[in-house]
Amino acid sequence: MDDAVSPASVAVLEILDRDGQVRQAHVVTAWPLRIGRAIDNDVVLSDPHVAAHHLSVAGDAGGLALQVGETYNGVLAGARRLRSGEQLRLVEDAAPGEWTVGRTRLRLRLPSQPLPAELPLAAAATRARRYGPVVAALVALLLALAFNTWLETDPDNLGRALGGMLLATGMGIAIWCGAWSLLSKTFTRQTYFGWHLKVFLLASLAWLVCDNLPDLLGFALSWPWISDFGFVATYAVGAAALYFHLLAVEPARPRLLRGVALVAFGVGVGLSLWFNHQRSDRLGAELYMSHLFPPALRLARPVAADTFVDGLAPLQAVLDKRAKEPPRGDDGDDSDEE
Numbered sequence: 001m002d003d004a005v006s007p008a009s010v011a012v013l014e015i016l017d018r019d020g021q022v023r024q025a026h027v028v029t030a031w032p033l034r035i036g037r038a039i040d041n042d043v044v045l046s047d048p049h050v051a052a053h054h055l056s057v058a059g060d061a062g063g064l065a066l067q068v069g070e071t072y073n074g075v076l077a078g079a080r081r082l083r084s085g086e087q088l089r090l091v092e093d094a095a096p097g098e099w100t101v102g103r104t105r106l107r108l109r110l111p112s113q114p115l116p117a118e119l120p121l122a123a124a125a126t127r128a129r130r131y132g133p134v135v136a137a138l139v140a141l142l143l144a145l146a147f148n149t150w151l152e153t154d155p156d157n158l159g160r161a162l163g164g165m166l167l168a169t170g171m172g173i174a175i176w177c178g179a180w181s182l183l184s185k186t187f188t189r190q191t192y193f194g195w196h197l198k199v200f201l202l203a204s205l206a207w208l209v210c211d212n213l214p215d216l217l218g219f220a221l222s223w224p225w226i227s228d229f230g231f232v233a234t235y236a237v238g239a240a241a242l243y244f245h246l247l248a249v250e251p252a253r254p255r256l257l258r259g260v261a262l263v264a265f266g267v268g269v270g271l272s273l274w275f276n277h278q279r280s281d282r283l284g285a286e287l288y289m290s291h292l293f294p295p296a297l298r299l300a301r302p303v304a305a306d307t308f309v310d311g312l313a314p315l316q317a318v319l320d321k322r323a324k325e326p327p328r329g330d331d332g333d334d335s336d337e338e
Helices: 127-152 155-188 193-221 224-228 231-247 254-280 305-311 315-324
Strands: 011-016 022-028 033-036 055-060 063-068 075-077 080-082 087-089 097-101 104-109
Touching (some): 080 087, 127 155, 193 231, 231 254
Antiparallel strands (some): 055 063, 063 087
8 A cells, every 4th residue: 555645745544453554544635634424524434433523633823633523432542532522632743643433543644753664574584584593493492302301201212202292392383373373364364473483482492491490590509499489480481472472463452462461470370379378388389399400510508417407496396286287178076987
């Protein structure tokens, strides 16, 4: 679509899709600009939620102003809803103003407003720039998974385990990225498969780091609380991946998507803390630090045996109290039992 403004034009009014893409563009040659469903408007909208003469944009000595006409639904300008009869002054040297009229999104572009730089076509980029980061992330992910498989598998079954890992990884990538691409195609008419693949690979690598690094730091520094609450970092990675996946589905609402990701993070962490407390009366995920690494990675100074034993003394009272408590689900009354 050619959005070039002729010398006699004073603005361009664009009608946007839900994903922010321009669907129609109307050249404005003079003020006032009248918008509504009636045929005597300068721009006629077919939205049933738009009034006959919904709004107008006019210029005066103070500049341009948006005037809301007789309408029940008003005009949504950013986070502010303008009611019937209200007026909004337009800043001519700022970013183009966007308004929601009924269920129609409008954007008014003025000659004095800054024009975004031209975006390069994806096809113009070299193959190394287009596919290099994705291939590097995929290789790094496969190497990390292969290393974990090697650590957890007997040598006799290593080949079979590696084959199963590769098959599961390939199927997981295809199903996960395919589902997100289908959502993107449904809402934006583009699949964005490469975007979803990149998000999946980078999030998987970050998740592996956040899943293993707290255990290593807890062992090296004698800080068991790091591995005890390491799941918080994994939930943060999951929330970030959710945000970037959703960004390809609903690119016009990044603030809403950030809120969704934050809510998902909070719900995930809250449920994990609750389940941990229900299971072990502790908020942490582990009763003790169960991961042992090579002694060469140990950075904390060793504790003398006598000091270690003395530090266990406060646990005696707690253990004695627990020993006297009846098991959970049993009130300790055996009078009715035969």
